[in-house]
Amino acid sequence: MKKLTIFLAFLLTPFMATAQSSAVKKAAKSMFKLTTFDANGNLLHTGYGAFVDADGTCLANWEAFIGASKANIIDAQGRKYDVDCLIGANEIYNVSKFKVVVPAEKKMAITPITIAQTKIDAGGESWLIEYDIKAPAIKKYQPTKVESFQNDLPYYIYEQTAADELAGSPFLNSNGELLGLMQPAKKRTDIYCPSAQYAMSMTVSGFTSKQATMRLTQMRVALPDDYDQAVVALYMNQSNHTNDNILGMANEFIGKFPTASEGYNAKAIHFVDKNQFADAAQVMEEAIEKCEKKDEAHFDYSKLIFNKVVYSNDSTFTDWTLDKAISEVDAAMAVNPLPVYNLHKGKILYTDKKYDDAYNIFIDVSKTNMHSAECFYNASLCLQANNAPQEKILEMLDSAVACFSQPYKQDAALYLMLRGKHLDDHGMYRKAINDYNEYEKIMGQMLNGNFYYLKEQAELKAKLYQQALEDIDKAITRSPKEQLYYAEKAMLQVRVNKLDEGMATAQLCMTRFPDYGDGHAVYGLAQILQGKKKEGITNLQKAKNLGSEMAEPLIEKYSK
Secondary structure, eight states: OHHHHHHHHHHHSOEEOSSOOHHHHHHGGGEEEEEEEOTTSOEEEEEEEEEOSTTSEEEEOSGGGTTOSEEEEEETTSOEEEEEEEEEEETTTTEEEEEEOOOGGGGGGOOOOOBOOSOOOTTOOEEEEEOOSSOOEEEEEOOSEEEEETTTEEEEEESSOOOGGGTTOEEEOTTSOEEEEOEEOSSTTOEEEEBHHHHHTOOOOTTGGGSTTGGGOOSOBOOOSSHHHHHHHHHHHHTOTTOTTHHHHHHHHHHHOTTOHHHHHHHHHHHHHTTOHHHHHHHHHHHHHHOSOHHHHHHHHHHHHHHHHHHOOOOSOOSOOHHHHHHHHHHHHHHOOOHHHHHHHHHHHHHTTOHHHHHHHHHHHHTTTTOOHHHHHHHHHHHHHTTOOHHHHHHHHHHHHTTSOSSOOHHHHHHHHHHHHHHHHTTOHHHHHHHHHHHHHHHGGGOOHHHHHHHHHHHHHTTOHHHHHHHHHHHHHHOTTOHHHHHHHHHHHHHTTOHHHHHHHHHHHHHHOTTOHHHHHHHHHHHHHTTOHHHHHHHHHHHHHTTOTTHHHHHHHHOO
8 A cells, every 4th residue: 555655646746857859958948037026126026937939029927917017037048138018918827928128139049939739638748847047947747637718728737736936837748839837726736737829819909908907017018019009008008197107108109100199299298297308309309200290290299388388387498488389389280280280279379368369269260170169168268368248258158058959968067167157256146056057967966065055155146045055955965074064054044034043053063163163153143133142242252263254243243
């Protein structure tokens, strides 16, 4: 029995191969060690993998990339390569596909491995390569089972052991072809090997960087080779201004599409975000020189300049001015007079306080296929800046809202609010309330207490007291920690002669916000109106001491 146990243990233990082919030994040169680091440069994970082409495309275990910001590999000859970008990853099968930066002089030094296109059967021979620069260990393994996954690709299961630290090490067939990468299993007696054909099938799309798996890493995701998909990927990552990978993506885009403006614009925006304006200017000059569509490059440059002038606090870089922004958009229009370019010029002129010129442009654009609420609203701003008659301003605001059909949808909400606020500010309260009501219908549960307070104030001025009471209640419901709303409700109740209710609300305000003077002031006023003048004056004095601005005039009025 003892001899049988020893014999079985021998069968289940991988042994150093003495009969592996020269092809297996040669393929071992394709292996590398992967090391990943966090954002602070601290060592994060290690793993293994193999080159699959001379351009630096690699397969390795995915787990090593989780949380990583940087990574490198060291090949079987000790040469180091920095990981450039990820192409694909799968968390379930723990595999990733990526590219490393390969200088031209090193391409000949890479020994890529061939991917096995046929499977081996259970009990067949395979070889696990254990990384070592001087003498990699090559051990023979025999799969116990061969199952199928992902469109009938082989999934090898070995009832044999291997250290978890070897994750990503390549399994080869006797021809030195890559079967797949070793994956430790939860059961300590098993190891797995999903077919490398699956990892090789991974491709990148415009949305790859937003996949749940890719969000687990901070490594850059490669751009697709398709132009439209690459634009999508660039746009989706560019919207995140904290993403330092955008520079690598922009450079890759420029490399793939050197006559398209998007890559240069993304790169320049990255420099602007870092206040490197001279670098951004240089990039955009290069774009104007190289891009096929010169108008797009000039337009992008104009927008960069305009945004810097309007939003940046930098005063050291003086080359970019509003005049420079206008000259660039004029250059764009000279090539291709698109309405969108003219609309942008109108915004620059408005910022430059050239309101008449800006107004004329906005009206001109409104007569084109860019007829929009934005044009009319911008025109109204020009009229307001020139102190034009209210009827002309309202004509533009009405035209903005008229761009949307009823029942209004969310795209109309902004312009209803803008018109309503203008009406409110200029004493046309009931018309303003109509716009606020429409806005409320659209926005629903997204509204906060501030909106209902704004609406309540308009209703109060329009003497619509019941509506005002309903809306101040909504304000409190949406923002229960805002002390102003309780005092406002109490004051409104007192104003409509609901003294007991007003006192109860004021008492609630004082209980929740004991240091807020207005609650005490309203309570004191209600006491005075109930004939409790002495007690009321005492509370008004307390409100004054707490900083209530309404208390002093009330004390002066009722102390006589």
